[in-house]
Amino acid sequence: MRKYDLVVIGAGPAGMTAAIYGVRANLKVLMLEKLAPGGQMINTNEIENYPGAGKVNGSELALQMFEHAQELGVEFDYKTVTKIESIEDSKRIYTEEDDEVIEALTIIVATGTRPRTLNIPGEEEFKGSAISWCAICDGAKYRDKDVVVIGGGNSAVDEGTYLATIAKSLTIITDLELTADPVSCDYLRSLPNVNVFPYKRVVEFVGKGGEFTGIKFVDKETGENEQVIECDGVFEYIGAIPYTDFLEKTTILGSGGFLEVNERMETTIPGVFGAGDCNSKHLRQVVTATADGAIAAQEASAYIKALRRKEV
Structure with a gap:
């Protein structure tokens, strides 16, 4: 069983930012994605409102984010998550591809959406x-x-x-x-x-x-x-449906299957956070996704520190 401090499910802008912030907080991080890294960015011809980037092709921005995460040592794997479980202070992640169970102290769900x-x-x-x-x-x-x-x-x-x-x-x-x-x-x-x-x-x-x-x-x-x-x-282009089917048996989904989180990106399951377009939110943009990812990773780090203090 592979064990991590943080497993990020999804490799769009929210997931990649969360992974980057997680590694920089000295966490052992795994990022899982069933498709190509980048999320909806890779289907966007031009992004003009991401600060500092000017006019940039979505695929190019996605690649830059992914390379940044790789340079910092984020582990990455192509997996389709089918279920998560919370057992005391540990989380278990099950995938479609094999019988391996991945264990983590925290999870950030950043799975994005699909077109309606x-x-x-x-x-x-x-x-x-x-x-x-x-x-x-x-x-x-x-x-x-x-x-x-x-x-x-x-x-x-x-x-x-x-x-x-x-x-x-x-x-x-x-x-x-x-x-x-x-x-x-x-x-x-x-x-x-x-x-x-x-x-x-x-x-x-x-x-x-x-x-x-x-x-x-x-x-x-x-x-x-x-x-x-x-x-x-x-x-x-009539809206989106979140990739949250694997969470249907949990208590963290709200209207339309979107994740319900607070300002700290916390769900009602301790140690499980949400980030990006799969969250219930008003504005879904690259910049808001990256902000969600940063907040979620910082809160995951704080959660793990509290766990370790409790163990001492």
């Missing part, structure tokens, strides 16, 4: 071909074509701005107004190839002969005024 879907007719049929959740991954194939973005939050506006530089036309359909920061929203609206349809609800992804042709939407409130827009591809 609409679950309407045509979505299952066309996902992965005409429907995507990653503009940086799939945007290039829509050069000089007609594209629709569904959603009006930060991700929809940021990725829509990127897509507008590639596509012939970009249509934004949202059930409210655009809700990202006003400067970004104003800029997106000002682009000559962009049209915004607020207070609408998408009801179907339309196809003909197995080929995607467009989307059907109606007024959000009345369900009337049905319209069909022909397009070549769609990007959905």
Whole structure:
């Protein structure tokens, strides 16, 4: 059984920051991740609001963070966590890949989120071909074509701005107004190839002969005024679902499956902390994720010091 002071579950900006702060607090740290390090950053073309970085590609920033963690000696392993247990002052982590049990004094859950879907007719049929959740991954194939973005939050506006530089036309359909920061929203609206349809609800992804042709939407409130827009591809940005399924049998999840934490990133299980987008919070950005990770690691260090004082 491998034993650590701190196990960080997730290697996005929150997890990597937590691991860095953990090592700098002289803790033995293991970081677990089932996918590529970086979280949602690796799907973001440009990040412009991370202090000191200027305009930076998300994948590049993710790599810099990961290399920083590696340089400091953070252990890393590709594992899919299926369950955690708290037994007295120890925590046990179980994974999908093998029967090994990992033991730790503290855990920081920084697993991030996955995109929410609409679950309407045509979505299952066309996902992965005409429907995507990653503009940086799939945007290039829509050069000089007609594209629709569904959603009006930060991700929809940021990725829509990127897509507008590639596509012939970009249509934004949202059930409210655009809700990202006003400067970004104003800029997106000002682009000559962009049209915004607020207070609408998408009801179907339309196809003909197995080929995607467009989307059907109606007024959000009345369900009337049905319209069909022909397009070549769609990007959905309608919210997120946290990667917290492995915590369902615990007491630390709140509404929507997000972690409930206090200002110290503590959950109701002593020694288990939350950080980043999987936390119940108002603002989900790289900078808030890194702040969460730093706080969680400092609190984990303090928790371990208290444990060791108790043992003396």
